[in-house]
Amino acid sequence: MRLNRMLLSTTLVVVALVIQVSVLARLHLPGAVPDLVLLTVLALAMVYGHVGGALIGFGAGLLADLAPPSDHAAGRYALVLCVIGYLAGLVKPENGQLKSATGPMAVVVAAAVGSTLLYAGVGALVGDTAARHVGLGGLLFSAALYDLLLAPFVVPGLMALARRAENNPLGESGTSAKAADVSSGWLASGTGLRIGSQRGMRVKAARARVARAGRIKGVKRL
Template sequence: MSVQLWDPDSDVEVHAPTFAALVVVLLAAVIGQVSVVARLPLPGGHPDLVLLLLAAAALVEGPVVGALLGFTAGLFGDLLSTHVLGRSALVLCLVGYLVGLVAEATERSVLVALAAISGAVAAGSLGNVLVAVLLGDGAPTEAGPVLLRALTAALYAALLTPFLFPAVVAGVRRTRRVRRR
């Protein structure tokens, strides 16, 4: 049994206005995450809007666009932070690609989208810590607080997904409809 993650013969269409709109939304989410959301005194941690919106966009647009969006948002986030350049870009690129692989399954069930986005947020949170540890970037090494933060972020994602995922879908449809006129 072989698993093919990407078909090089398939035509991957990147709709430029949609891609540009999603990049703007993700860059605004990075700024909002750093300046507002990270400072909110919420129980257990805070939601990760960047991972949530990236996962939602990857579910709508597929793995290649998800990876490109993740890399772009991650690199922008890296430029705003003090950690090693490329750490967030790597993690978000992988998350965007992997979530995009289940894009077709979300057309059949809303629960798949909810699980995929929540799982992506948890995996992205853990991935950031793992890459930081591998790079010796001063990440916490105790598993308990790291897992608690990832689970809290996933719970917040599950609570926010019913509101943000339909907005992303509607925005993508709108940018595609504007092109046809």
């Protein structure tokens, strides 16, 4: 990843994690907690693509695993967000801009449900049965509802910020290519003028030598 992507992604993930731990987690809402870190990963993944989404998801999940008051094994949420970030990055369009809000909202709902299921599945493998006691159905519904309500205030703004901070290598290469074409054109035209002028001078010099030789021969004949 490029330096500007890393700096922006790190800043946004840290801010989202701080807000989630200090504000959203203390609302004591029924069911799941609104996942601002997940929404941040989704927004960046839909701009940077699947590779960037996977890297950002892994880093964000690892920070969430280590941040207090975490009560699960480190690496569990990192795996979840890495997979979710990779899959979300696959819906990135060619120009990096989505035409409507339907696609991102569908991605948010699918990511909320998928991350909850994957988190519960990984927990079941390591012996964590908390999802069974809380109720998996309630967790899925509340996670999708909270993230969907929060997404319009988070995802579009973060995507716009990521696109604005993103460098435009195509534009730069196009500009450099145009500059190269212009410079090569100037060089070609200048070289053609020099070659033409040199040829003209050589022809004139040859004609002058022929004329002088003719005059000298005429004098000798006389």
